[in-house]
Amino acid sequence: MTKRAKLLIIAGSALLLVLITVALLISSASKILKGQLEKALGENFKVARISLSWGTVEAEGVQFLKDGKVEASAKKLGIRADFLTIFRKNVAISALVLEEPILAFEIDESGKLHTPLPPEAAGEPKDGAPSKKSSFSIHVKKLAIKNGTFYFRDRRFREPNRLEARQVNLNISNLSYPLADLLSDIDVKANLTGKLLSGTLSVTGTVNMVRQSFNLALDGEKLAAVNLPGTGPQARIGRISFRAACQGLTANPVEVADLNVEKPYMRLVVEKNGVLVTPLRNVAPVENKRSGKPAAPATKTAPQTHTTIKKLRITDGEVLLVDAKVQTPPHTLRMTDVSVTVDQLAIPGRNDSSSFECALSIPGKESTGLLRANGKTKMESLDTQSKISLQGLDLTAVKPYVQKSGEADISRGIFSLDMDLRVDKRNLHAPTKAVLRSLEFAPAKGAGDTFMSLPRSAVVSFLKTNNNEIKLDFVVEGSLDDPKFTLRESTTRKFALQLGKTLGIGVLGAGESIIDVTRKGLKGANDTVKGTAKGLQKLFR
16 A cells, blocks of 8 residues: 555545544534523423424424413524534524514503513523522524514503514624623614504614614604504604614713604694694503502613704605694694704703704695794703794684684685794794785674774775785794793784784784783693793794
């Protein structure tokens, strides 16, 4: 036998030995993984079949049972081991794949979270026994969830209070138990269904679960929220996208950049008592049956998270206002083509200046009113410098707000206004120019007909001799801390007073009449608003 032949035999034998060793290691890794999986699942789990392949354990038909009922399930659970670490205390899993899992989570009326997994599986001590710190750890290089279904319900809130996520596909890298200071890549897509929230969402980026830091991009399409019987979704968004980053929730603010909201829709309801009902208010916390007070989350209060939004942009929006306070049946006011741009916004509010621009249209029978506003404001103090322009408003679209019960019926009218609004130390000062054109009334019911508490006949006579228009200059003033002050009320009152002066009649009487009516109508709303929200309401109502 030649020397070369001997070398080939030796090399071949060594290679065969290595292959046999690798095969034994892989087989041992699979058997160990299978044993650990069966032990981890425990007696409450039911598995249709557990199979072994090279370096992989697969469990099919996994079900977790509680009191004989299926609490969670998965079509298949696959684990691919890194066999070189299987005999160590720090085990590495190359890949963990969960196919078609179904899980449900719930928060009860007291704020306690209920999960489908047993306490020991969630890392909680069993039967109140103290937990034992283990040196065993697992590192998962890649976790994948395919076509998952998740349910979440918060019973502290009114129905609809159930969120359903279907066709959930998630990929995340670098997971460890116990948690380690690792940066993980995440990519998740889901279809949301149900009456609370529906649409599609996708999130990509990186997270560090120990530091609670993240850098994520979110994109949502065709979102609809709070779908109520009879009126449908109370809010919709055609598309929303933004980036959010934080170096740690406990010490750093969340920075949101390029928040774009396309084609949003919101339905707002003003009740007879003046209370404004927003979409979220429809699912506000239910009252505790024993105490009669709203159910509250757990007593432990989490630290407040500060959020800074850089560049908020809203385009092609719509607001539907259903106002039951001004008339019965409720008056419906549509505001379309809503656009808003804000360069920066802090939550909670800070005293940094934010530049803003906004516009909206109010459709009417003869014309469409265009409202524009731009300027700067400080959200904490509400110090504001703004120019407001309202052009071509059809008065018939807002008739209940300018025509009081029993007054002359407005059949036509176009209103325009320019206002230079300033708020300094919570005191408002707003020089205003207003023009009322082509004002017409339905046939008079009697000699005592009035318009804004002024004689109808005097208003009609003035229009005939002044090219069918009324031009008025006046100044709106008031304190945001005055519970009787709102911008709409004061503007209406000043307009009526100036009109009375122009006509040379009943100035004081007209002013008092309007003050009395609007004061009573707005009292209920003012009593429900506090802090910054109260100041904003005074500015824009």
